[in-house]
Amino acid sequence: MSFDAFVTGAVETSLNTLLKDDVESQRRLGRLRGKVISVTIHEFGKKLVFIFSQQIDVLAAYEGDVDCDLALNLTVLPELRQQANLTQLIKADKLALEGDIQLAQQFSALLSGLKPDVEEKLSQYTGDIVAHTLVSGLKSGAQRIRQGAERRQRDLAEVITEEWKLVPQALEIAHFADQVDDLKSDVARFESRLNQLLRLR
Numbered sequence: 001m002s003f004d005a006f007v008t009g010a011v012e013t014s015l016n017t018l019l020k021d022d023v024e025s026q027r028r029l030g031r032l033r034g035k036v037i038s039v040t041i042h043e044f045g046k047k048l049v050f051i052f053s054q055q056i057d058v059l060a061a062y063e064g065d066v067d068c069d070l071a072l073n074l075t076v077l078p079e080l081r082q083q084a085n086l087t088q089l090i091k092a093d094k095l096a097l098e099g100d101i102q103l104a105q106q107f108s109a110l111l112s113g114l115k116p117d118v119e120e121k122l123s124q125y126t127g128d129i130v131a132h133t134l135v136s137g138l139k140s141g142a143q144r145i146r147q148g149a150e151r152r153q154r155d156l157a158e159v160i161t162e163e164w165k166l167v168p169q170a171l172e173i174a175h176f177a178d179q180v181d182d183l184k185s186d187v188a189r190f191e192s193r194l195n196q197l198l199r200l201r
Contacts, residue, residue, distance in 0.1 A: 004060035008048065012058035018114040019055065028110040029056070036064065037107055040071040050107070068099035068107070080108050 019025050032052035040047045049062040072080075072095045079085045079094075086108055089095035097104055126134070160166045168176070 004046070007046075008058040008060050011048065012056060015056045015058070015114065022113065025110060025113045028106070028113055029054075031106050032103070032110065035068070035103055036062065036066045037068045037070065037103065038062065038066045040069075041074055041077075042071065043074045066099065068097070068101075068103040070104060071096040080111055082108070082112065 019029060029052060033054075035052050037050045037052075038047050039050065046060070049059045049066065051057040051059065051062075072089070076089060076094050079089060086095065086097075086101070086105055090097055123130075161168070
């Protein structure tokens with residue numbers, strides 16, 4: 001099995017499994033029936049083509065016309081779940097869109113409705129207590145990793161401004177701006193005084 005077939009198969013199976021369990025998502029899928037959307041992920045240089053019918057078919061290659069063509073970075077993918085983000089992403093050049101923007105919004109709405117209940121699925125195999133413990137542990141671990149990354153980012157900013165002096169501190173910038181304002185005032189006063197003296201001659 002090729003890598004493309006593996007990826008498209010995994011995405012297709014995941015989406016259709018989530019759709020099957022959610023009536024509201026089935027209704028959203030109905031709005032997209034008969035449409036074709038392609039999504040190009042820049043980092044991989046790969047295109048995924050989503051064909052909507054009673055289910056979602058995902059292909060790596062498609063010969064026909066698409067109704068909407070999206071191109072974006074992998075980091076932008078989670079933001080597609082928020083329908084309101086689409087126009088902001090386009091304006092910020094994070095998302096290239098050709099075709100029907102309404103279709104892209106409907107696709108975004110479909111994605112936003114797909115919320116997998118990992119704990120529920122896991123509990124079918126491990127039992128409620130084990131599933132809850134695993135999911136809670138993963139969530140708290142992810143939170144610790146995020147907090148650690150934020151702390152390292154703050155530490156790096158402090159090292160750059162305090163120790164290496166590569167970037168001035170906010171107070172230094174404010175003090176410099178005050179000095180510039182004072183200098184402007186002094187120059188204006190000097191100019192005014194000079195003009196008065198010249199008029200007296």
